[in-house]
Amino acid sequence: MSGFVVWRSAQQDRVEQALSSWVAADVPAGLGLAMRYAVLDGGKRLRPLLVLAAGEAVQGDGAAALRAACAVELIHAYSLVHDDMPCMDNDVLRRGKPTVHVRFGEAQALLAGDALQALAFELLVPDDGSMPPALSAALCRQLALAAGATGMAGGQAVDLASVGLSLDQAALEAMHRLKTGALLQASVMMGAATAQVQAGVTRELSAYGASLGLAFQVVDDILDVTTDSTTLGKTAGKDAANDKPTFVSLMGLQNAQAYADALLDQAHAALNRSGLAHTDTLHALADWVGRRTS
Amino acid sequence: MSGFVVWRSAQQDRVEQALSSWVAADVPAGLGLAMRYAVLDGGKRLRPLLVLAAGEAVQGDGAAALRAACAVELIHAYSLVHDDMPCMDNDVLRRGKPTVHVRFGEAQALLAGDALQALAFELLVPDDGSMPPALSAALCRQLALAAGATGMAGGQAVDLASVGLSLDQAALEAMHRLKTGALLQASVMMGAATAQVQAGVTRELSAYGASLGLAFQVVDDILDVTTDSTTLGKTAGKDAANDKPTFVSLMGLQNAQAYADALLDQAHAALNRSGLAHTDTLHALADWVGRRTS
Numbered sequence: 001m002s003g004f005v006v007w008r009s010a011q012q013d014r015v016e017q018a019l020s021s022w023v024a025a026d027v028p029a030g031l032g033l034a035m036r037y038a039v040l041d042g043g044k045r046l047r048p049l050l051v052l053a054a055g056e057a058v059q060g061d062g063a064a065a066l067r068a069a070c071a072v073e074l075i076h077a078y079s080l081v082h083d084d085m086p087c088m089d090n091d092v093l094r095r096g097k098p099t100v101h102v103r104f105g106e107a108q109a110l111l112a113g114d115a116l117q118a119l120a121f122e123l124l125v126p127d128d129g130s131m132p133p134a135l136s137a138a139l140c141r142q143l144a145l146a147a148g149a150t151g152m153a154g155g156q157a158v159d160l161a162s163v164g165l166s167l168d169q170a171a172l173e174a175m176h177r178l179k180t181g182a183l184l185q186a187s188v189m190m191g192a193a194t195a196q197v198q199a200g201v202t203r204e205l206s207a208y209g210a211s212l213g214l215a216f217q218v219v220d221d222i223l224d225v226t227t228d229s230t231t232l233g234k235t236a237g238k239d240a241a242n243d244k245p246t247f248v249s250l251m252g253l254q255n256a257q258a259y260a261d262a263l264l265d266q267a268h269a270a271l272n273r274s275g276l277a278h279t280d281t282l283h284a285l286a287d288w289v290g291r292r293t294s
Numbered sequence: 295m296s297g298f299v300v301w302r303s304a305q306q307d308r309v310e311q312a313l314s315s316w317v318a319a320d321v322p323a324g325l326g327l328a329m330r331y332a333v334l335d336g337g338k339r340l341r342p343l344l345v346l347a348a349g350e351a352v353q354g355d356g357a358a359a360l361r362a363a364c365a366v367e368l369i370h371a372y373s374l375v376h377d378d379m380p381c382m383d384n385d386v387l388r389r390g391k392p393t394v395h396v397r398f399g400e401a402q403a404l405l406a407g408d409a410l411q412a413l414a415f416e417l418l419v420p421d422d423g424s425m426p427p428a429l430s431a432a433l434c435r436q437l438a439l440a441a442g443a444t445g446m447a448g449g450q451a452v453d454l455a456s457v458g459l460s461l462d463q464a465a466l467e468a469m470h471r472l473k474t475g476a477l478l479q480a481s482v483m484m485g486a487a488t489a490q491v492q493a494g495v496t497r498e499l500s501a502y503g504a505s506l507g508l509a510f511q512v513v514d515d516i517l518d519v520t521t522d523s524t525t526l527g528k529t530a531g532k533d534a535a536n537d538k539p540t541f542v543s544l545m546g547l548q549n550a551q552a553y554a555d556a557l558l559d560q561a562h563a564a565l566n567r568s569g570l571a572h573t574d575t576l577h578a579l580a581d582w583v584g585r586r587t588s
Contacts, residue, residue, distance in 0.1 A: 027443040028472065031451035035443065082408060085381075087400035106381035107454050110404070111447050114376060114411065118442030121415050125435035136431035141419035148412030149321040149329065153405050157325035160401050178322065 004284035008049060015048040016040065018070050022123060027115075034104040034112035035119070039077045042095035042233075046216070046289070047072045047187040053281040054191025054205060057274075061194040064131050068139050068190040071120040075147045075183060078116035081109050083156065089238070096233040117147070138193050146186035155179025159244070167245040173214060180220075181213035188212075188282075204274035208267045208282065215263035216289050221246035222256055223294065231294050264290045298578035302343060309342045310334065312364050316417060321409075328398040328406035329413070333371045336389035336527075340510070340583070341366045341481040347575040348485025348499060351568075355488040358425050362433050362484040365414040369441045370477060372410035375403050377450065383532070390527040411441070432487050440480030449473025453538070461539045467508060474514075475507035482506075482576075498568035502561045502576065509557035510583050515540035516550055517588065527588060558584045 023039050025032045048069035055065030084091040084099040085106060092102050101109035124139045125131070145151055155178025162175060188209035192202060224238065225248050238244075247256045267286045271279045317333050319326040342363035349359030378385040378393040379400060386396050395403035418433045419425070439445055449472025456469060482503035486496060518532065519542050532538075541550045561580045565573045 024443075027451075028448040029451040029455040031443050031448055078408075082404055085404065087379075087381075087404060108451065110376055110379065110381060111451050111454070113408070114372075114441075115443040115447035117408065117411050118438045118445075118447065121434055122438035122442060125431045125438065127435060133431040134427040136434070137419045137427040140415055140430070140434050141421060144412045144416035144419065147408075148416060149318075149325050149409040151412075153409035153412065154322040154325055157321075157323040157402065157405050160405070161323040 002284075004281060004288075007281060008284075008288070011049055011052050012045050014066065015045050015052075015069055015073065018066055019073065022070060023074075023116075023119065030104070030108065031111055031115060034100055034108045035116055037097075037103060038081045038100045038112055038116065039074065042097070043073075043076075044292070044294075045073060046285070047076055047183060049285060050184065050187035050209070050212075050282075051191040053285055054188045055194045056191075057205075057276050057278050057282055058192050058195040058197050058201070059278070060191065061131075061135070064135055064139075064194045065191055067123045067126065067131065068143075068194065069187075071123045071139070071143055072183060072187045072190065074116045074120035074123070075143065075152070078113040078120070079147075079152055079156070079183075081113040081116070085109060088156075088160075091235055091238070093235050094233070096230075120147075135193065139190055142186050142190050142193065146182040151178055151182035151186075152180075155182065162245060164243050165245070167250075169247075169250055172245055172247065172250060176214060176217040177210070180217050181210060184213035184216060185209035201274050201276060204270045207270035208274075208286075211263045211267040211270065212286050212289055215260050215267065215286070218247045218256055218260040218263065219289060219292060221248045222253065222260065223292075224248070225253065227293065233294060260290060296578075298575060298582075301575060302578075302582070305343055305346050306339050308360065309339050309346075309363055309367065312360055313367065316364060317368075317410075317413065324398070324402065325405055325409060328394055328402045329410055331391075331397060332375045332394050332406055332410065333368065336391070337367075337370075338586070338588075339367060340579070341370050341477060343579060344478065344481035344503070344506075344576075345485040347579055348482045349488045350485075351499075351570050351572050351576055352486050352489040352491050352495070353572070354485065355425075355429070358429055358433075358488045359485055361417045361420065361425065362437075362488065363481075365417045365433070365437055366477060366481045366484065368410045368414035368417070369437065369446070372407040372414070373441075373446055373450075373477075375407040375410070379403060382450075382454075385529055385532070387529050388527070390524075414441075429487065433484050436480050436484050436487065440476040445472055445476035445480070446474075449476065456539060458537050459539070461544075463541075463544055466539055466541065466544060470508060470511040471504070474511050475504060478507035478510060479503035495568050495570060498564045501564035502568075502580075505557045505561040505564065506580050506583055509554050509561065509580070512541045512550055512554040512557065513583060513586060515542045516547065516554065517586075518542070519547065521587065554584060 019039050023036050051069035052065055081100045083089055085101050125136045155175055158175040188205050192205050264286050271282055313333050317330050345363035346359050375394045377383055379395050419430045452469040482499050486499045558580050565576055
């Protein structure tokens with residue numbers, strides 16, 4: 001196994017254990033069970049891995065990075081729970097399991113998502129003195145901006161409004177830079193925030209995160225038409241069925257693949273420009289995003 | 295007009311203006327409009343008033359208190375948007391207007407609520423140097439705990455699970471201490487956090503907030519059976535129609551009124567024990583909660 005595969009597996013286990021300890025089961029009326037169902041045993045943990053790898057690249061505070069990694073994943077998990085609900089994408093399959101509202105009912109799914117968002121911020125402000133308040137505040141701000149109306153939630157609103165419309169590539173990119181890009185980019189930047197770094201480094205890491213975030217979405221659109229639901233662990237062919245514009249519907253499959261490759265090249269180039277010594281894992285994560293099959 | 299009425303009206307205007315500037319309209323795809331609809335021109339602003347009055351009582355940082363006041367109101371507003379949705383209470387009237395999902399559709403209501411929660415945390419971590427990071431972190435932690443699974447969202451889950459059950463008074467109180475009490479109490483405590491105060495003062499303000507929070511709910515249950523929908527600005531008689539246990543169904547109207555009065559007496563007594571010099575407004579807010587008619 002390559003060093004990256006060993007690292008990735010070890011970090012995924014760390015994140016899983018941390019999430020399991022922080023998303024408590026003993027919360028009123030089954031809410032904790034619904035929250036744990038939404039969060040545990042699933043997903044590639046790409047966002048936490050980006051936080052941790054960026055934290056390592058800047059040689060930052062490891063304990064803070066783990067909290068940030070889990071906070072970002074909680075935001076991602078809550079967005080999936082709400083996105084799958086009948087009034088949104090009405091999806092029944094996620095990470096190979098029935099979606100949260102199918103398993104626990106719509107009302108509990110709504111509340112579980114809401115509570116997961118609150119818990120994400122709670123993780124960033126521990127009361128045990130383990131995180132400097134200035135870092136807590138900076139991370140809370142980055143996460144709030146990435147999750148809210150000028151980030152993920154705003155992108156979802158644009159996505160809703162774009163069903164059946166013929167977006168051009170610029171509009172499609174603008175939507176995805178918010179919907180999935182903001183949180184992926186924030187993952188890199190929150191990792192970077194665990195150390196003091198120069199503005200030039202921050203700028204290049206931000207460019208890396210933006211390119212990787214968009215590449216992730218282009219690959220997602222490719223997988224949606226080339227891979228079956230069982231492999232994906234979620235419903236395949238959904239975008240076409242919902243008449244949603246995608247990079248594949250706009251550019252064709254071959255051009256979309258070439259575009260993903262070009263974006264990942266940009267991500268690698270930004271890392272190289274950063275001058276950071278320990279970027280192997282961030283490079284490997286970009287390769288992983290490009291080569292993923294689910 | 296009494297000094298309190300003048301203060302209340304002036305602070306309600308301040309909060310309205312601050313919310314109007316912070317909940318921006320120019321957010322993608324109509325999401326900003328839905329968020330503003332959910333937040334502006336409505337409600338008594340009890341939670342912001344509690345933050346501001348507690349801030350004044352401890353002679354705290356006024357600018358920070360205004361941000362905290364608005365943050366708490368955004369959490370309250372998002373909870374109403376989600377609570378009114380068809381999968382929860384399925385309500386069509388709120389503050390005398392059609393509910394957000396009726397006006398903007400369910401998907402947009404879901405997103406608007408989600409984005410309002412993120413914005414609440416964003417308000418607490420300004421990037422203009424106007425709030426000390428330690429205060430930002432403390433306020434974020436208080437808000438996250440009050441809003442999440444061990445606070446408001448947890449209380450809503452208990453509420454969902456209690457429909458049709460015959461809760462006893464202790465169970466009903468435990469539910470309401472989470473569902474509405476946690477955020478009301480946090481409002482007081484976040485105001486208090488804008489200054490350094492002694493532990494004894496914090497303890498008494500916490501007791502004030504807890505008693506006032508529970509009294510608020512008892513009065514709510516009383517108004518639900520004694521007041522019409524037009525006066526309330528929301529659907530009256532809803533709890534009985536939904537077969538939900540209330541303080542009135544459990545204790546009878548007269549005992550419920552006596553209980554509300556006793557709780558407010560406890561709130562006044564806690565303030566008196568605090569030793570703070572400037573508690574007139576907090577006393578007046580407790581009276582206002584007891585005497586409100588909508």
